[in-house]
Amino acid sequence: MLLLISPDGIEEALACAKAAEHLDIVDVKKPDEGSLGANFPWVIREIRDAVPADKPVSATVGDVPYKPGTVAQAALGAAVSGATYIKVGLYGCTTPEQGVEVMRAVVRAVKDHRPDALVVASGYADAHRVGCVNPLALPDIAARAGADAAMLDTAIKDGTRLFDHVPPDVCAEFVRRAHASGLLAALAGSVKQADLGPLTRIGTDIVGVRGAVCSGGDRNAGRIQPHLVAAFRAEMDRQAREHAADVPALN
Numbered sequence: 001m002l003l004l005i006s007p008d009g010i011e012e013a014l015a016c017a018k019a020a021e022h023l024d025i026v027d028v029k030k031p032d033e034g035s036l037g038a039n040f041p042w043v044i045r046e047i048r049d050a051v052p053a054d055k056p057v058s059a060t061v062g063d064v065p066y067k068p069g070t071v072a073q074a075a076l077g078a079a080v081s082g083a084t085y086i087k088v089g090l091y092g093c094t095t096p097e098q099g100v101e102v103m104r105a106v107v108r109a110v111k112d113h114r115p116d117a118l119v120v121a122s123g124y125a126d127a128h129r130v131g132c133v134n135p136l137a138l139p140d141i142a143a144r145a146g147a148d149a150a151m152l153d154t155a156i157k158d159g160t161r162l163f164d165h166v167p168p169d170v171c172a173e174f175v176r177r178a179h180a181s182g183l184l185a186a187l188a189g190s191v192k193q194a195d196l197g198p199l200t201r202i203g204t205d206i207v208g209v210r211g212a213v214c215s216g217g218d219r220n221a222g223r224i225q226p227h228l229v230a231a232f233r234a235e236m237d238r239q240a241r242e243h244a245a246d247v248p249a250l251n
């Protein structure tokens with residue numbers, strides 16, 4: 001399982017750089033503009049320059065409306081700025097067809113510019129609270145659009161977590177559907193160390209985290225701390241070892 005950490009600017013990106021050995025993807029975000037709030041192109045560029053070259057930089061394009069042209073142009077902006085994972089939060093899409101339309105436009109805009117960039121279609125575990133597409137529809141939306149990964153995050157950051165809205169067995173179905181379509185499965189949403197056991201067991205490819213590695217566990221007032229990133233990774237590694245030891249026993 002890969003660890004994706006979301007700094008809100010250059011200062012936290014430098015904290016990520018200090019903890020680079022413990023993380024896999026640096027995900028540029030602007031949390032005060034929403035759960036998948038988009039940051040400025042110059043911030044993405046600055047962060048790309050600041051983190052080790054072997055760490056991919058991801059950028060969120062925002063909690064986007066159902067406006068394929070607007071979103072495609074924003075996605076290209078993130079790719080031009082140096083991000084090689086482009087994440088789109090399908091906040092304003094109320095049907096799978098709308099999600100496919102937006103994501104097809106994003107895939108074309110991004111891959112015409114950079115064919116090796118990975119496009120991530122993100123939905124929301126708490127979709128029922130904001131009126132967007134059902135979480136389990138995401139793998140099919142991503143696959144039909146030619147994206148590379150399906151993701152879930154939480155739309156409303158009120159302390160509730162991924163598993164409060166989409167329990168582990170439903171997340172397992174999400175991962176199964178993503179893998180059946182040849183996609184990566186990414187999961188996030190106020191994930192804590194205690195969630196890493198189930199996330200590992202269901203075969204999650206990428207776990208996205210911010211609050212759990214910020215001081216005080218606070219994604220808004222807290223700041224990303226290298227020692228918390230290291231501790232989070234240590235628990236991921238422990239769970240991976242435990243799972244590896246369990247698998248033969250189950251066969």
Ligand SMILES: O=C[C@H](O)COP(=O)(O)O
Binds near residue numbers: 189
């Ligand atoms: O993409 C991952 C998100 O930044 C997760 O943030 P969170 O752990 O504070 O919910």
